[in-house]
Amino acid sequence: LLAAAESGGVASYHPVLDQQSLRRLQLGTELEQAMADGQISVVFQPIIDAQTSDIVSVETLVRWAHPRYGAIAPDDFIHLAEQIGRIGAVTDHVLDLALARCRRWLDQDIALSVAVNLSVHCLTEPDLVARVRRALQRHRVPGELLTLELTEGSVVDDSVRDSTVLADLHGLGLRLSMDDFGTGYSSLSQLRQLPIDEVKIDKSFVLGMSTSQGESFIARSIIELAHNLGLRVVAEGVEDELTRNLLAEMGCDKLQGFLVSRPLPDDRLESWLLARTGVRKAAPGAIHRRL
Ligand code: C2E
Ligand code: MG
Ligand code: MG
Ligand code: MG
Numbered sequence: 001l002l003a004a005a006e007s008g009g010v011a012s013y014h015p016v017l018d019q020q021s022l023r024r025l026q027l028g029t030e031l032e033q034a035m036a037d038g039q040i041s042v043v044f045q046p047i048i049d050a051q052t053s054d055i056v057s058v059e060t061l062v063r064w065a066h067p068r069y070g071a072i073a074p075d076d077f078i079h080l081a082e083q084i085g086r087i088g089a090v091t092d093h094v095l096d097l098a099l100a101r102c103r104r105w106l107d108q109d110i111a112l113s114v115a116v117n118l119s120v121h122c123l124t125e126p127d128l129v130a131r132v133r134r135a136l137q138r139h140r141v142p143g144e145l146l147t148l149e150l151t152e153g154s155v156v157d158d159s160v161r162d163s164t165v166l167a168d169l170h171g172l173g174l175r176l177s178m179d180d181f182g183t184g185y186s187s188l189s190q191l192r193q194l195p196i197d198e199v200k201i202d203k204s205f206v207l208g209m210s211t212s213q214g215e216s217f218i219a220r221s222i223i224e225l226a227h228n229l230g231l232r233v234v235a236e237g238v239e240d241e242l243t244r245n246l247l248a249e250m251g252c253d254k255l256q257g258f259l260v261s262r263p264l265p266d267d268r269l270e271s272w273l274l275a276r277t278g279v280r281k282a283a284p285g286a287i288h289r290r291l
Contacts, residue, residue, distance in 0.1 A: 023069075027077055028084045030066075035093050039065050042097045043263035046272070047115070047234060047256040050248045055276065057147065059115040059256065060098040061263050062090065082121045091122055092131060099139035099146070101266060106141065115147040117179065123150075123160045129168040136172060143173025149200065151179040166195050177234070182222060191229055199226045203237025206257070210242040220250050227251065 034040050044058040064072040081087040098114045105112045122128055136143055148169060160166070166176060177198040178191065182205055191199065201222050208215035219235065226233045235247045238257030247255060264272055 024080055027066075027072070028080055028086075031077070031081060031084075031086055032089065034064060034066070035089065039067070040090070040093055041065065041265075042094055042101075043265050044101070044114075044269045045256060045263040046261045046269070047254050048260055050235075050244075050252045050255045055112070055273070056254060057113045057115055058269065059149070059263075060094055060101075060117070062094050062117075078119065082119055087119050087121050088125050088128075088131075091116075091118060092135070095132065095135050096139075099135055099141045102141045102145055103139045106145075111145060113145040113147060115149050115177065117151045118148040120150055120157075120160070123163075123165050129165060129172070132169065132174070133172055136174075144175075146172075146174040147177050147198070148174060149177040149179040150196075161193060170195050182218060188225065191226070191231065196231060198232040198234060200234045200236050200256075201252075203257070206235045206237040206243060206247075207239065209246055210240050216246060219247065219252075223247075223250050223252050 031040075041063050042060045043063055044060055046055050047057040047059060048054060049056050062074050062078070064074075064077055066072050078087070078090070081090045095116050098116050102112065102114045125131075132146075132148075136146065169176060175197040176195060177200055178194075178196050179200050180202040181199040183202045190196075199222065201219055205215045205218045205222075209219055223233050232253045234254040234256060235243075235252050236256045238244050238247065238255045238259050240259060243257075244255060244259055261272060
């Protein structure tokens with residue numbers, strides 16, 4: 001971060017540490033303590049069945065409430081955590097909060113599945129599968145109630161493809177989802193080669209659907225392709241009724257977006273669920289009222 005320039009045998013240092021890099025550097029050093037201090041929390045965004053509007057799952061999204069900078073978006077620190085090798089710790093922290101939430105629902109006889117974002121960088125961590133298994137055991141949550149969404153470009157490199165990590169994760173009973181599909185380097189061949197259960201159409205396409213035929217065509221193509229491969233499809237970024245109706249007509253399986261709900265902190269999700277379903281104690285697997 002400091003550029004050294006040799007001039008006439010004398011090294012002079014030009015500080016190129018701009019405000020942004022300085023802040024990033026600082027955030028990196030603060031991340032660990034921030035988790036310990038409870039500054040890193042999660043919010044949950046409901047995902048509904050596109051045909052019935054039943055709530056089927058919630059996606060866990062990380063949040064950092066920084067004492068000086070205020071709210072820091074995941075896009076501003078997930079990449080940083082990957083770079084400094086701390087993404088595993090963040091993942092464990094988020095998984096812990098998600099499964100604890102899931103456990104509390106189970107204690108109320110509500111079997112609601114949770115999705116957690118998993119940076120593909122984590123797939124090369126040798127103890128990943130063991131950590132996920134232990135987290136499930138610690139919270140006594142069956143693997144069937146967990147979905148891991150592969151994020152960060154969704155590019156799964158050869159070493160991962162040749163390893164058994166995805167199959168081993170599958171072996172825990174959980175579902176694997178390819179996040180942000182259609183962007184970055186995620187490819188069709190990956191869908192065929194990897195043990196993926198679901199794709200999430202990237203919100204950049206979904207957001208444009210109500211105004212652009214091109215975006216709608218892409219969404220329709222992804223849905224058809226995924227269904228032909230036996231995969232389920234989630235659309236994220238659903239903001240309006242028109243888009244919701246288009247996606248439902250196209251046979252998209254699940255919907256997520258501000259139209260349904262913004263990501264909510266734990267207590268507000270609880271009241272959202274109550275208001276939508278009208279049930280506090282439901283039979284297992286049964287938050288099945290129309291939203
Ligand atoms: P993502 O996994 O694709 O999550 C969806 C993002 O879209 C979330 O942004 C969510 O708030 C936003 N969103 C949902 N519905 C709508 C909508 O209708 N309109 C618009 N405009 N946006 C919508 P968020 O929470 O800022 O997260 C951004 C990204 O950061 C996530 O994208 C994910 O890639 C990453 N991320 C978040 N939490 C974690 C985490 O715990 N671990 C890892 N590795 N990555 C995470
Ligand atoms: Mg996601
Ligand atoms: Mg996504
Ligand atoms: Mg995204």
